[in-house]
Amino acid sequence: MTDADLPSDGTLFDGTLLTDPHVGYAHLRTACPVVRTTTPDGAPVWLVTRYEDVRAGLADPRLSLSKSTSTSSGTHGASMPSALDAHLLNMDPPDHTRVRRLVAPAFTARSVARLRPAIERRTAELLDRFQGGSADVMGDFATPLALTVICDVLGIAEEDRRDFRTWTDALRSPAPDAALASRRALKDMHRYLVGLIAGKRERPGDDLLTQMVSAHEDGDRLSEPELVALAFLLLFAGYDNSANLVGNAVLALLTHEEALTALRSGGLAVGRVVDEVMRWNSPSMLASRRFAREDLDIGGVRIATGERIWMSLTSANRDPQQFDDPGRFDPGRFDPARHDAGRPEGGHLGFGHGIHYCLGSALARLEAGIAVEALVRRFPSLRTADPDAAVTWCESFRNRGPLALPVTW
Numbered sequence: 001m002t003d004a005d006l007p008s009d010g011t012l013f014d015g016t017l018l019t020d021p022h023v024g025y026a027h028l029r030t031a032c033p034v035v036r037t038t039t040p041d042g043a044p045v046w047l048v049t050r051y052e053d054v055r056a057g058l059a060d061p062r063l064s065l066s067k068s069t070s071t072s073s074g075t076h077g078a079s080m081p082s083a084l085d086a087h088l089l090n091m092d093p094p095d096h097t098r099v100r101r102l103v104a105p106a107f108t109a110r111s112v113a114r115l116r117p118a119i120e121r122r123t124a125e126l127l128d129r130f131q132g133g134s135a136d137v138m139g140d141f142a143t144p145l146a147l148t149v150i151c152d153v154l155g156i157a158e159e160d161r162r163d164f165r166t167w168t169d170a171l172r173s174p175a176p177d178a179a180l181a182s183r184r185a186l187k188d189m190h191r192y193l194v195g196l197i198a199g200k201r202e203r204p205g206d207d208l209l210t211q212m213v214s215a216h217e218d219g220d221r222l223s224e225p226e227l228v229a230l231a232f233l234l235l236f237a238g239y240d241n242s243a244n245l246v247g248n249a250v251l252a253l254l255t256h257e258e259a260l261t262a263l264r265s266g267g268l269a270v271g272r273v274v275d276e277v278m279r280w281n282s283p284s285m286l287a288s289r290r291f292a293r294e295d296l297d298i299g300g301v302r303i304a305t306g307e308r309i310w311m312s313l314t315s316a317n318r319d320p321q322q323f324d325d326p327g328r329f330d331p332g333r334f335d336p337a338r339h340d341a342g343r344p345e346g347g348h349l350g351f352g353h354g355i356h357y358c359l360g361s362a363l364a365r366l367e368a369g370i371a372v373e374a375l376v377r378r379f380p381s382l383r384t385a386d387p388d389a390a391v392t393w394c395e396s397f398r399n400r401g402p403l404a405l406p407v408t409w
Contacts, residue, residue, distance in 0.1 A: 012024070012035070012037045013037070013038075013039060013040050021314055022318055025049055026315075029315060033048070033299050034300070039308075044308065045307075046301070046309045048311045050321065051317070051321060051323075053299045053311075054311040054316035054349060055349060056298075057298060057309065058353040058354045059355070061093075062293050063291070063293065064292075065089060065091060065096075065289075067085075067090060069292075071304075084189075084228065084229050086223075086225045086226050088100060089233065093355070096356075099222065102220065103222070103230065104359065105215075106212070107362060112363045115363070116370065119366065119370050122148050123374045135406075137246075137250050137251075137406075138247050138401070138402055138404050138405050141246070141375065142243045145242075145243070146239050146367070147161060147165060150234065150238040153208045154209045154234065154235065155207025155210060163188070168239055170182055171185055172240060172399075193228045197213060197231065213227060238360055241364065242364055242367055243401065244394070244401025245278070245401075246368050246372060248402070250407075251405055253273065253372070253376060256329050264376055270369040270373045271365065271369055272331040272332065273369075273372065274369050274372070275348065276330060276331040276348075277368075278350030280318075282348075282400060284399065285312065285313060286398050287311045289308055289310055293305065313349050313352070317348050317349055380409075382408075383407065383408060386406065391405075392404065
């Protein structure tokens with residue numbers, strides 16, 4: 001594929017990659033693994049699709065996450081207000097190093113493991129409501145669970161959660177006229193988070209936000225803008241990606257009977273299911289955008305200083321140069337005993353790579369594992385309501401998850 005092969009409007013993101021991203025990315029990996037296109041908001045971008053290039057790019061210090069290094073910008077839609085922008089996905093070292101060091105202790109596997117009883121309780125409460133032999137996994141389970149867990153973790157009061165759901169729905173809306181509602185939601189969410197953090201200072205609780213407020217090292221603490229922006233990132237990313245991970249995992253199991261049976265019988269660890277879903281159908285299709293700090297080559301293509309780069313996690317995780325039969329859902333593929341010594345199947349990139357590896361990966365794995373295992377064990381005859389019905393996916397080139405997942409038992 002060359003620039004001449006792109007759609008007349010110069011963008012890939014309203015055609016092939018939305019209709020079927022795996023087919024579209026397979027074509028790009030072969031024909032044009034580093035292609036120049038245009039984002040829906042009007043900004044030019046380089047799209048990188050091969051595993052080797054994506055993995056290297058995620059750890060390349062010549063690629064910056066800071067907007068200050070950009071020479072391009074979009075022309076449409078609502079941009080993030082600066083008050084919510086000072087978070088880890090917009091920072092480079094040394095700022096990124098300092099902020100991550102302050103908050104990382106709260107996200108270790110050991111710290112997150114303490115949340116297991118609470119997540120199990122919330123999961124059971126939602127499953128107790130399943131009545132009548134049918135339900136929607138997304139609307140009745142995955143989405144409310146993700147919202148409840150992240151609000152529990154951050155210490156958000158029950159009475160405030162309906163507002164938060166309204167705001168996040170506005171931010172996720174694909175509607176062409178959603179920009180105004182998104183700006184209003186961002187303004188309301190910022191005002192709420194400022195008040196929430198002030199409340200945690202006055203009345204500390206046993207929650208993650210209180211830990212972030214009190215986190216310090218050698219006299220250093222998070223600033224108010226850093227706290228607000230980081231809380232926003234955790235709320236929005238933790239809610240959306242967690243819900244889609246659960247939905248994608250349940251869908252994968254219900255369409256792969258052997259894996260489902262193995263999980264129910266105890267012959268397959270749910271952790272392997274979660275990791276394979278993160279590779280095979282990750283809820284995050286693109287890594288956070290980068291900007292070139294200097295002129296550089298990626299995959300043999302010259303990219304100029306300041307240009308925007310998107311690395312496709314979805315494409316990299318289906319690259320046949322890295323994974324045998326990558327289109328096959330196989331939770332056993334990461335079993336060390338099965339690795340070919342000459343070609344080990346290295347880790348997927350669903351949670352990223354390098355210094356920006358997902359801070360909340362341990363929480364995401366724990367929550368998804370608890371939810372998926374509880375659902376399939378609680379309902380041994382669980383199946384899709386209509387096996388022949390096509391899945392309707394969220395209208396996004398960034399996120400991947402079913403809008404609805406009707407099931408019966």
